[in-house]
Amino acid sequence: MSADATFWDRIAPKYAKQPISNIPAYETTLERVRSYLKATDRVIEFGAGTGSTALRLAPHVSRYLATDLSPGMAAIGEEKRRAEGISNLRIASGVVADFTAEDVTVALGFNVFHLVDDPKADFERIYEMLPSAGLFISKTPAIGSKWYFRPLVRVMQAFGKAPRPVHFLSVEALDAEIRAAGFEIVETGLYPPETPSRFIVARKP
Template sequence: MTAKTPKFWNWMAERYAKSPIADEASYQAKLAKTLEYVDQNTRVGELGCGTGSTAIFIAPHVREIVASDFAENMIAIARRKAEAAGLTNADFRVGSMEVLDGQFDAFLCHSILHLVHNPQDIIAEASSKLKPGGVLISSTACVADMGVGMKILLPFLRWPWLGLTPYARTKHEMRAMYRKAGLEIIHDWQPGKKAALFLIGRKN
């Protein structure tokens, strides 16, 4: 079971849905900032939506949100939550970038870019799906900036049975990837030295 397959995340789905957010204050601040860049005419895409908490929060404030995750159990939970909330504009799909069709005014990549081999490719593809003036919003654990202890842990976190494959990105690398994809960074926030980097980039 690795992060390259949905097995681990399907197994984790119910536990993940019930687990508390590690830094609730920072998460709420990120949600509040995100709302500054959307309105009732906005179409939003989200990659790696998990059980849909962010998408469900955003949905009442936008025209439509289309969210994907490769773990079908995660998507099943997200769909149940959306139905319970009475949402009709939140579309949850099993898959990756390929199921996020059309153009978007905003695109979300939260807690996903440090788990993939090719974050530059994903950022570039997300940028290509944005309309001119659209924004890419991401929250990424910059593992390489977290000190020696995390670097020692990395080989163990990549054990197949654990299902996690974090890669050692730095804040500077993440910012450079945004710029390479033609995105102007308009918001750059890290609530703590070891906290996730929250970036918003605009497609010019």
């Protein structure tokens, strides 16, 4: 198991109980995502954590696969899925590279692409797995523009309180990397603006 998976497995039970830190930003994000989803869509979500967002969005699409690096996060997600009886939702553990053969029309990832080994490679893999007109919708903390995140995260990593890797991306770099993978950006936002947390809706031409 990778070091990251061990970190996320360890904090999964606590993470599952944490309240959403900014409910208006979360609800705005969900509302924007939902506005793009069709009842016929086949969705994959990366870094889905314990599946809270998947439980909210799955009822709006045909089928939904929620994935996460951490088997511990996925196991809690599966318990929640069973408790709510959502039959078109499947939960699995793995990273983007493990799901390149999935038949999907929409790919999602929230608060995860600053944590993956190689965001650029993942954006390219997601581009490959989607059909033409397929959507890639993400939200990523763009912490590169705030100087104090670097020393803070480094100290937390030294004490095992933050995962590795953490990428310090800027809003501009995120937009550019998603475009460089081949996507057209159709909508952006900052929810919340303070982080800033970059919301991007991208379409494969």
